[in-house]
Amino acid sequence: MKTTVQEILDQYQDSGRDSLIPILQNVQEKLGFLSEESVIEVSKFLKMPASKIFGVATFYNQFRFNQPGKYHVQVCRGTACHVLGSATVLEEVEKHLKVKAGQTTKDKLFSLEVVACIGACGLAPVISINGEFHAKVSTDTIKGIFDDYKNREE
Amino acid sequence: MNLTIEVNNNILTANQGDTILDALNQNGLSVPTLCHMKGLLPTGACRMCVVEVEGRKNLVTACSEPVLDGMKIKTHSGRVIESRKTIVELLLSNHPDDCLYCERNGSCELQDLAEDLHIRERRISGQKNKYKLDVSSASIVRDPAKCILCGRCVRVCEEIEGVSAIDFVGRGSKTFIDTFFNHGLNLSTCVNCGQCIMVCPTGALKEKDHICEIKDMLSDPEKTVVVQYAPSISVSLAEEFGLASGKNMVGVLNAALRRMGFNFVFDTSFSADLTIMEEASELVHRVTTGGTLPMITSCCPGWVKYAEEFQHDMIDNLSTCKSPQQMMGAIIKSYFAETESISPENIYSVSVMPCTAKKFEQQREEMSHNGISDVDAVLTTRELARMIRLYGIDIAKLEPELADSPLGTRSSAGKIFGTSGGVMEAAIRSAHYFITGKEMVKFQVKGVRGLEGRKEAKIKIGDLDVGVAVVSGLKNAEILMEEIRNGRKDIHFIEVMACPGGCINGGGQLIGTDDEAVKARMLSLYDIDEKDAIKVSHKNPYIVELYDKFLGKPLGHKSHHLLHTHYQKRFVN
Ligand code: SF4
Numbered sequence: 114m115k116t117t118v119q120e121i122l123d124q125y126q127d128s129g130r131d132s133l134i135p136i137l138q139n140v141q142e143k144l145g146f147l148s149e150e151s152v153i154e155v156s157k158f159l160k161m162p163a164s165k166i167f168g169v170a171t172f173y174n175q176f177r178f179n180q181p182g183k184y185h186v187q188v189c190r191g192t193a194c195h196v197l198g199s200a201t202v203l204e205e206v207e208k209h210l211k212v213k214a215g216q217t218t219k220d221k222l223f224s225l226e227v228v229a230c231i232g233a234c235g236l237a238p239v240i241s242i243n244g245e246f247h248a249k250v251s252t253d254t255i256k257g258i259f260d261d262y263k264n265r266e267e
Numbered sequence: 268m269n270l271t272i273e274v275n276n277n278i279l280t281a282n283q284g285d286t287i288l289d290a291l292n293q294n295g296l297s298v299p300t301l302c303h304m305k306g307l308l309p310t311g312a313c314r315m316c317v318v319e320v321e322g323r324k325n326l327v328t329a330c331s332e333p334v335l336d337g338m339k340i341k342t343h344s345g346r347v348i349e350s351r352k353t354i355v356e357l358l359l360s361n362h363p364d365d366c367l368y369c370e371r372n373g374s375c376e377l378q379d380l381a382e383d384l385h386i387r388e389r390r391i392s393g394q395k396n397k398y399k400l401d402v403s404s405a406s407i408v409r410d411p412a413k414c415i416l417c418g419r420c421v422r423v424c425e426e427i428e429g430v431s432a433i434d435f436v437g438r439g440s441k442t443f444i445d446t447f448f449n450h451g452l453n454l455s456t457c458v459n460c461g462q463c464i465m466v467c468p469t470g471a472l473k474e475k476d477h478i479c480e481i482k483d484m485l486s487d488p489e490k491t492v493v494v495q496y497a498p499s500i501s502v503s504l505a506e507e508f509g510l511a512s513g514k515n516m517v518g519v520l521n522a523a524l525r526r527m528g529f530n531f532v533f534d535t536s537f538s539a540d541l542t543i544m545e546e547a548s549e550l551v552h553r554v555t556t557g558g559t560l561p562m563i564t565s566c567c568p569g570w571v572k573y574a575e576e577f578q579h580d581m582i583d584n585l586s587t588c589k590s591p592q593q594m595m596g597a598i599i600k601s602y603f604a605e606t607e608s609i610s611p612e613n614i615y616s617v618s619v620m621p622c623t624a625k626k627f628e629q630q631r632e633e634m635s636h637n638g639i640s641d642v643d644a645v646l647t648t649r650e651l652a653r654m655i656r657l658y659g660i661d662i663a664k665l666e667p668e669l670a671d672s673p674l675g676t677r678s679s680a681g682k683i684f685g686t687s688g689g690v691m692e693a694a695i696r697s698a699h700y701f702i703t704g705k706e707m708v709k710f711q712v713k714g715v716r717g718l719e720g721r722k723e724a725k726i727k728i729g730d731l732d733v734g735v736a737v738v739s740g741l742k743n744a745e746i747l748m749e750e751i752r753n754g755r756k757d758i759h760f761i762e763v764m765a766c767p768g769g770c771i772n773g774g775g776q777l778i779g780t781d782d783e784a785v786k787a788r789m790l791s792l793y794d795i796d797e798k799d800a801i802k803v804s805h806k807n808p809y810i811v812e813l814y815d816k817f818l819g820k821p822l823g824h825k826s827h828h829l830l831h832t833h834y835q836k837r838f839v840n
Pocket residue numbers: 407420423424428430431432433456457458459460461462463464
């Protein structure tokens with residue numbers, strides 16, 4: 114049985130290190146994130162130290178290194194949201210979920226990502242959870258929003 | 268000298284093909300640098316070395332720009348100074364203001380730059396860096412908050428050591444240096460060589476401290492505290508005390524260690540002789556019985572871990588001999604404990620090493636007997652210097668003393684272990700005797716001497732033509748291993764050291780160790796060899812006695828138990 118990553122690598126048989134980014138994009142598309150194991154496989158394939166691939170991948174915002182949660186939370190840090198206090202929102206969300214941006218909660222329910230403007234500036238500060246926008250978020254409303262999602266699970 | 272340039276209104280000459288920086292240096296001029304590393308390709312990343320070139324709109328980086336005929340250069344114009352100053356001010360703006368508590372207080376390039384550029388007020392203030400310390404490694408502590416992202420550690424780790432344990436992670440103002448998936452050095456491919464510490468301009472990288480524990484042990488009346496020092500230590504301390512590089516300070520070193528309270532002072536060069544007895548015998552055994560060849564030395568723990576990670580298929584080629592540090596440790600807690608009637612639990616065994624990887628080696632599980640570790644703590648040369656100051660010892664006032672008997676007497680073969688090629692030369696001297704029954708006519712093996720990263724020689728031992736290779740810097744080892752794998756059969760014995768030039772340039776040596784210092788240390792070791800009466804390990808009378816009274820014969824039962832080890836494949840990233 115070939116792993117998903119091996120199947121992807123098969124398509125890159127004759128290519129070298131310059132295919133690194135396309136390969137990683139492909140892997141993320143299939144797995145939803147770049148797992149440690151997948152990066153190690155890519156590193157063996159390209160004969161490139163795994164630490165270097167990790168370093169390169171962290172340079173790009175598009176790559177995630179944690180399995181996405183059931184609900185993917187995006188906190189907007191665009192200009193409009195920033196002006197209306199998105200920094201405090203992010204801080205509060207991190208505190209509430211007990212994870213930092215880029216991480217996934219232990220129960221795998223929520224993953225947290227910081228994004229630039231998501232085109233809903235009128236609703237600033239805004240967070241999106243699996244594509245659903247939550248407008249004019251404040252430290253007071255955050256708990257309620259997440260409780261709502263948690264309740265759906267019960 | 269075929270170009271004419273004008274620097275700060277002076278006419279100077281320069282070589283075609285050099286960089287502006289080379290040209291300036293050759294003329295005795297200097298500009299500050301940060302990312303630049305001698306011998307490696309320039310990246311032009313930090314812009315600390317900028318100069319003004321007439322006709323060029325932007326300032327140019329001297330370290331990466333080729334010098335051209337007729338160039339008119341200003342190295343310290345107002346614009347240049349202002350630009351450098353801003354770079355340093357930006358570096359300071361997020362830097363923790365921690366100098367008083369910092370390892371590198373007094374030997375920090377960032378402090379020097381701030382001072383040289385006369386930065387005496389805070390014009391830019393930024394958010395201070397906050398990162399977790401990485402204390403996962405047995406050898407090295409990383410403090411990313413103090414990192415100024417010069418990239419030198421990343422480059423030395425990749426280009427000199429072929430390890431790539433660390434890299435830039437993240438982007439923009441969030442960039443820092445880290446390991447694969449932020450797992451910490453302990454779980455990375457890091458081989459603990461410490462070369463990253465040697466190139467780090469700040470206190471972002473340092474060794475794991477063993478001073479505190481040793482201090483406690485020295486004041487514990489129950490403990491017999493013994494110390495051994497590596498062959499290179501006595502020739503690597505001079506700069507610390509304002510003396511000329513390479514000066515052999517072995518006598519005062521013995522005295523200083525006793526002043527600190529060590530009960531017995533031993534010389535690791537003695538156990539280097541012991542290593543040679545075992546290793547040369549092993550080589551002879553392999554050659555005569557068709558064992559795995561080429562045999563590769565195993566005294567450098569940086570190399571050993573590297574081999575376990577990256578060269579699994581060569582593990583059988585590694586000599587099974589423990590390193591001199593560990594042989595001494597094992598002998599101290601067996602033979603010495605027995606003869607002095609001290610129980611091994613009550614012996615606290617310290618070693619002084621030029622090396623951070625020795626801290627890792629000391630705690631490997633193979634390096635203990637019945638749950639008692641053979642060596643208890645390892646000091647780097649830097650830590651030794653710190654301890655000498657801590658105990659208020661004035662080196663200039665000490666009279667030289669001898670090390671303790673019997674584990675303090677060496678041949679000069681054991682002493683040259685400290686330089687690249689030394690182990691090889693010492694082993695050849697004894698192997699020659701073991702095979703032919705005769706001493707070599709001339710002991711010097713010129714072909715394996717010198718600081719080049721790779722040396723090869725053919726040596727005639729009786730009827731045998733023995734091919735030997737000596738490499739230092741693990742990148743060079745990687746290349747050689749690949750050649751062996753691809754079918755090279757003309758090499759029978761290989762010496763590998765992780766640090767370029769060997770332990771005289773080890774990752775535990777004094778900060779500021781440069782090419783000249785390394786060369787002076789090497790020459791000093793060979794000078795000691797030149798002047799010594801006993802130049803071969805097998806003629807060290809105390810080694811002979813140790814075999815007679817205790818060990819039996821090389822590769823014998825007791826040796827096997829105490830002096831040899833095995834290796835494991837490691838899977839890390
Ligand atoms: S100690 Fe050596 S192997 Fe480890 S990170 Fe530093 S340079 Fe790389």
